[in-house]
Structures are given as C-alpha cells and as structure tokens.
Amino acid sequence: NMVPLRVVTAYLHVFMHSRRHAKGLVYVERTKPxxxxxxxxxxxxxxxxxxxxxxxxxxxxxxxxxRTQRSHGLSVEDQILIALRFYACGTFYEVVGDYMGVVKSAVCDVVKDVSIALASLVNEFVSFPKDNQIAQAKRSFFLLGNMPNTIGAIDCTHVHIQAPRENEWEFINRKGRHSINVQLVCDADLIITNCVVKWPGSVHDARILRESALYRDLQTNRPDGVILGDSAYPLLPWLMTPFLTANTPAQARFNTAHCRARCAIERLNGVLKRRFACLNYLRAEPQKACNITLACIVLHNIATKHFLDQSDPNPTKKF
Structure with a gap:
C-alpha cells in the first residue's frame, strides 16, 4: 500500500504553493499611535x-x-512615526517594524529618507546667537554659573557606530570603539547653536574646531562674548578654557564659575542621548550615521524650543 513517489511529490508541491500563497495574503495591521x-x-x-x-x-x-513608492506606500505621517520610534529607542529595524506593523526594509528606507529630510533643515533650526539673542544668552549663562560675557559652551561627543567597511581604522576612538566625533555648541537652555557632524572618532576635538566654519567665522568676526571649552581646546580671544592649575583664590573662583557654566554642554550631551537612544549605538555606515545624528539634533532643538515657549520650568523632564 505504498503511495507512489510522484503522488507525494505532487502533494508537497501543492501544499508548499498554498503556503506561499497564504503567506502572501497575510496582512499586518499598522498601528495608529x-x-x-x-x-x-x-x-x-x-x-x-x-x-x-x-x-x-x-x-x-x-x-x-x-517618496511614497520608495517607502512602500507609507503616508508622510506613517514615515514620521516610524522614524521617531527608531530615534527614540534605537533598536533593530525589524523590532521597529514589528511594533509599527511594517516590514524591515520599509523601516530602513524610511529612516534614511526622514533623516536626510531633517538633516537638510539643520541651518534653519541650528544657528549661532546674534543681536538680541546674545544678550539673552549672556544673562542665562550668568544665572547658571556667575560666568559673565558667555554666549555658548562647546564640547564633542562620540556617536558609536558599527565598524565601517572603508577606512575602518580612522573611526576607532581613544576608547577603542568605532564612532563619529560630533562637535556641539549650546546655550544655557540646552539649545544647540552650532554643530559639526562628519569627523571620524579618531580625530581630536581641537582639530575639529580648528577646521570648522565656526572657527573661521569667529576668528574673522570676533563675537560679542566668549565660548567656554574644556582643556582639550586652545585658549583664544573668544574661547575661554579653565586654568590647568588654580594657584590663586581668584583662579579657583574662575574655574568654579567656568565649570558651572560649561556644564550646560555636558548636560546637553546626556539629554540628547537619552531623548534619542539611537545615538548610543548606530548600526549604520558613517554617512547614514551622520544624517541620523543631524536629524536628532534638529528634532532636539524643535522639542526644546517648544517646551521653552510653553515656559516649561524643566524642559528635559520627560526624557
């Protein structure tokens, strides 16, 4: 009573075809957050x-x-929500896709497209203080740490990435991890006023500043105020660094005020990576990682300015 092999083969063919057909009809309902x-x-x-x-x-x-065809027919609202979910949690594309009800490839395309779109707006949402903004920046920094004539604080932060396929060694930072070294300047309200997002992790903070447009501009047109930086930076007419050794009470007071005011940039780095957890580690090639970082910078300023406009006493409390 053996079943002929050709019958078994035909049955398996029909079964597998029906499975594939059924699988193609599976519909995953998208969430409506x-x-x-x-x-x-x-x-x-x-x-x-x-x-x-x-x-x-x-x-x-x-x-x-x-870009609806490229993004699998997703609406603009869907694309924004998918990208925001990725920026917020920084997990695998597949996990974001399962949560939002879309396939992994759609999440990959959406994150790329939305990041490029947001990065293109960086000059609109990130600007160095001018005119009446300078006076406000000075008042805020003085209230923060009794540091007079201060209009900004500068520092670099590393956004860790996966090992790139090209020039891998350039991206290894002093801690032995692959990263993008991101230069940020902020005001006392943690609004980013300048950024440089393009250098590999091996590049020193001082070089990033020296080769930036901000450096060229402030060297040529000295601002009405100073920026605070740590000892990694050079002492310049517009860039104040702390005394390496405070030998007098006056120098000690200066260092204390400098530290209290400059803590704004350190707080910013922490807030930025808590708000957008993807910046703690990006499984992306350097250019895509830079676009995602710029997108998060733009979103950070939009969110922070919104809270400040609402007179929120603690604009980072939700993050």
Whole structure:
C-alpha cells in the first residue's frame, strides 16, 4: 500500500504553493499611535506629542510625499512615526517594524529618507546667537554659573557606530570603539547653536574646531562674548578654557564659575542621548550615521524650543 513517489511529490508541491500563497495574503495591521495613545504615552514612545508630530508632518511633507513608492506606500505621517520610534529607542529595524506593523526594509528606507529630510533643515533650526539673542544668552549663562560675557559652551561627543567597511581604522576612538566625533555648541537652555557632524572618532576635538566654519567665522568676526571649552581646546580671544592649575583664590573662583557654566554642554550631551537612544549605538555606515545624528539634533532643538515657549520650568523632564 505504498503511495507512489510522484503522488507525494505532487502533494508537497501543492501544499508548499498554498503556503506561499497564504503567506502572501497575510496582512499586518499598522498601528495608529495618534489615535491609540495619550499625549504622555506619545512622549514616552516617540518623544513628541500629537500637536508636535502634526507639526513635523507638515514641515516634512514637501520632502517626503513624493517618496511614497520608495517607502512602500507609507503616508508622510506613517514615515514620521516610524522614524521617531527608531530615534527614540534605537533598536533593530525589524523590532521597529514589528511594533509599527511594517516590514524591515520599509523601516530602513524610511529612516534614511526622514533623516536626510531633517538633516537638510539643520541651518534653519541650528544657528549661532546674534543681536538680541546674545544678550539673552549672556544673562542665562550668568544665572547658571556667575560666568559673565558667555554666549555658548562647546564640547564633542562620540556617536558609536558599527565598524565601517572603508577606512575602518580612522573611526576607532581613544576608547577603542568605532564612532563619529560630533562637535556641539549650546546655550544655557540646552539649545544647540552650532554643530559639526562628519569627523571620524579618531580625530581630536581641537582639530575639529580648528577646521570648522565656526572657527573661521569667529576668528574673522570676533563675537560679542566668549565660548567656554574644556582643556582639550586652545585658549583664544573668544574661547575661554579653565586654568590647568588654580594657584590663586581668584583662579579657583574662575574655574568654579567656568565649570558651572560649561556644564550646560555636558548636560546637553546626556539629554540628547537619552531623548534619542539611537545615538548610543548606530548600526549604520558613517554617512547614514551622520544624517541620523543631524536629524536628532534638529528634532532636539524643535522639542526644546517648544517646551521653552510653553515656559516649561524643566524642559528635559520627560526624557
């Protein structure tokens, strides 16, 4: 009573074909976060509330609406939510896709497209203080640490990435990890006023500053105020560093005030990576990592300015 081999083969063929056909018909319902979650829940999951997300949708619509075919037919709102979820949690694309109800390849495309769109707006949302903004910056820094005439604080932070395929050795930083070394300048309210996002992790902070447009501009047009930096930076007419050894009470007082005011940039680095956990480690090639970092910088300023405009006494409390 043996079943002929050709019958078994035919049965398996029909079975596997039906499985493939059924699999193709599987429909994963996409989530609707703006309908499902409260404002607080949206902040936890996406770092923005409903009104803020709608603002981002309108802001990026001209840059994203023509990419629907590339992004698997996703609406601009869907693209923004997928990217925000990735920035907020920094996990694998597949995990974000499962959460949002889309395939892994769609998440990859969306993160790339949204990051490029946001990065293109960096000059619109990141600007060094001018005119009346300078006076406000000085007041804020003086209240922060009794440091007069201060308009900014500067430091670098490393965004860790996977080992790149080209020039891998250039990206190894002093701690032996691959990274992008990101230069940031901020004000006392933790708003980023200047950024340089392009250098491998092996490059020293002082060189990044020396070869930046900010350095050339401030060397030529000395600002009405000073920037505070740590001992990794050179002492310049517009860049104040602490005394390496405080030999007098006056020098000790200066170092204390300098430290209290300069802590703004250290707080910023912490807030930025808590707000956008993806910046703790990016599984991406250097150029894509730079675009994602720029996108997070733009989003950080949008979020921080929004909270300040609402007179929030603690604009980072949700993060």
């Amino acid at each position: 703006l309908e499902q979650y409260t404002t607080e829940e949206l902040y936890v999951r996406f770092r923005f509330g409903k009104a803020d997300i709608e603002y981002l949708v309108n802001l990026l619509r001209p840059k994203l609406q023509h």
